[in-house]
Amino acid sequence: AKALGxxxxxxxTEAMDAEARQRATIASSLRKALERDELRLVFQPRMSLVDGxxxxxxxxxxxxxxxxxxxxxxxxxxxxxxxxxxxRLGEWVLREAxxxxxxxxxxxxxxxxxxxxxxxxQLLRGNLPEVIAEIVEDTGIPPARLELEVTxxxxxxxxxxxxxxxxxxxxxxxxxxxxxFGTGYSSLIYLKRLPIxxxxxxxxxxxxxxxxxxxxxxxxxxxTMAHSLGLNVIAEGVETEEQLAxxxxxxxxxxxxxxxxxxxxxxxCLAFVHTWRPTLAT
Ligand code: C2E
Ligand code: CA
Ligand code: CA
Ligand code: CA
Numbered sequence: 001a002k003a004l005g006x007x008x009x010x011x012x013t014e015a016m017d018a019e020a021r022q023r024a025t026i027a028s029s030l031r032k033a034l035e036r037d038e039l040r041l042v043f044q045p046r047m048s049l050v051d052g053x054x055x056x057x058x059x060x061x062x063x064x065x066x067x068x069x070x071x072x073x074x075x076x077x078x079x080x081x082x083x084x085x086x087x088r089l090g091e092w093v094l095r096e097a098x099x100x101x102x103x104x105x106x107x108x109x110x111x112x113x114x115x116x117x118x119x120x121x122q123l124l125r126g127n128l129p130e131v132i133a134e135i136v137e138d139t140g141i142p143p144a145r146l147e148l149e150v151t152x153x154x155x156x157x158x159x160x161x162x163x164x165x166x167x168x169x170x171x172x173x174x175x176x177x178x179x180x181f182g183t184g185y186s187s188l189i190y191l192k193r194l195p196i197x198x199x200x201x202x203x204x205x206x207x208x209x210x211x212x213x214x215x216x217x218x219x220x221x222x223x224t225m226a227h228s229l230g231l232n233v234i235a236e237g238v239e240t241e242e243q244l245a246x247x248x249x250x251x252x253x254x255x256x257x258x259x260x261x262x263x264x265x266x267x268x269c270l271a272f273v274h275t276w277r278p279t280l281a282t
Contacts, residue, residue, distance in 0.1 A: 027079045029065050034092060039063050041096050042263035045272060046115075046234060046256035049248045052278030056113030056147065058256065059097040060263045061089070081119055090122045094135055098146060100266050102139040109273055115147040115177065120154035124161050129168045136172070143173035149200065151179045159190055170195040177234070182222060192229060199226045203237020203257070210242045220250045227251065248280075 033039050043057040063071050080086040094116055101114040122128050136143050148169060155162040155178065166176055177198035178191070182205045191199075201222055208215040219235070226233045235247050238257030247255060264272055 023079060026065075026068065026071060026076060027083050027085075029067050030063070030076055030080060030083075030085060030089075033063055033065065034088065036066060038065055039089070039092065041093065041100065042265060043100070043269040044256060044263040045261050045269065045276075046254050047260050048254050049244075049252055049280065052280035054112060054273045054276050055254055056115055057269060057273070058115040058149070058263075059093060059100075059117070061093055061117075077119070081121055084121070086119045086121050087125060090119055091131055093117075094132065095139075098135050098139040098141050101141050101145065103266075104270055104273075105141065107270060107274075109270065112273060113145050113147045113175065114141070115149055117179065118148045118150050120150060120158060120162065123150060123155075123165045124158060126165075128165065129172055132169065132174060133172055136174075144175060147175040147177055147198065149177045149179040152181050155194070156190060163194060166195050182218065191231075196231065198232040198234060200234045200236050200256075201252075206235045206237045206243060206247075206257070207239070209246055210240070216246070219247070219252075223247075223250050223252050 040062050041059045042062055043059055045054050045057050047053065048055050061073050061077070063073075063076055065071055077086070080089050097114050097116045101112075104112075118128070132143075132146070132148075136146065150162070150166075155166075170176060175198065176194075176196045177200055178194070178196055179200045180202040181199045182202045199222070201219060205215050205219055205222075209219050210216075223233050232253050234254040234256060235243075235252050236256045238244055238247065238255040238259045240259060243257075244255060244259055261272060
């Protein structure tokens with residue numbers, strides 16, 4: 001048993017070493033990704049449950065590494081946060097997303113919002129309002145059409161500083177959304193104090209609403225509570241007609257997810273929004 005224990009320990013150590021090495025490799029490749037032009041954005045539309053119109057799109061970062069192949073954001077975003085690279089990447093994302101929206105606006109898409117994910121590191125670093133003000137000015141987009149998404153857990157872990165940062169951003173006229181909502185119940189009180197416009201219900205909840213009565217009840221409660229605070233509610237990860245019907249019945253304002261569309265290349269997204277005809281009865 002003793003020998004086995006030692007072997008097991010050694011096994012874990014080696015596995016951890018391998019993982020650490022792999023993370024270091026990815027982080028070092030990521031450092032060159034911008035210069036090598038390996039990053040791009042895809043855009044996922046969202047739809048109003050009131051009239052079926054496309055109300056906005058979310059910019060999602062993609063990385064194809066020449067050395068390592070496609071690496072998903074769930075892997076490289078946390079690494080970029082650990083290494084601080086997210087500041088540089090995040091600024092690139094903001095610039096690219098706003099530039100894309102500006103081009104779409106020239107093609108007549110003037111009534112949709114561009115949602116951009118912002119890491120709490122960007123938020124807490126302090127110069128995000130300056131960066132955003134500059135990008136908004138350079139691209140000429142109306143600030144209210146830019147919607148910044150910050151995750152609930154991140155904001156709550158740094159509640160005081162985050163709140164101050166969000167106020168500074170709000171003063172610029174941009175919209176603010178809390179992402180991945182539904183995992184930290186202790187935070188409902190804080191929500192009232194945050195200068196936000198929108199709540200995005202986490203896809204983990206949405207995925208189960210038509211099977212799990214608890215998730216159904218939680219989702220319904222979150223929608224009611226958000227509305228009582230005057231917030232717009234978006235459900236993410238909507239994949240089925242049943243989920244859509246339930247959310248609509250509960251008064252959820254908007255949906256995003258594979259039911260409507262996968263994230264799309266800019267050209268395809270522009271075409272999608274242009275040709276979309278609302279099908280919901282009003
Ligand atoms: P998120 O902000 O919650 O984004 C939604 C994720 O759900 C995206 O994954 C999207 O492709 C996926 N998704 C959309 N519809 C559905 C659906 O119907 N079903 C399922 N199962 N999934 C759906 P993605 O693109 O892999 O991004 C993962 C996460 O990486 C994002 O979660 C976000 O937290 C982060 N991320 C992506 N791009 C950026 C970025 O530019 N900056 C920062 N800071 N984070 C980013
Ligand atoms: Ca998001
Ligand atoms: Ca989310
Ligand atoms: Ca998420």
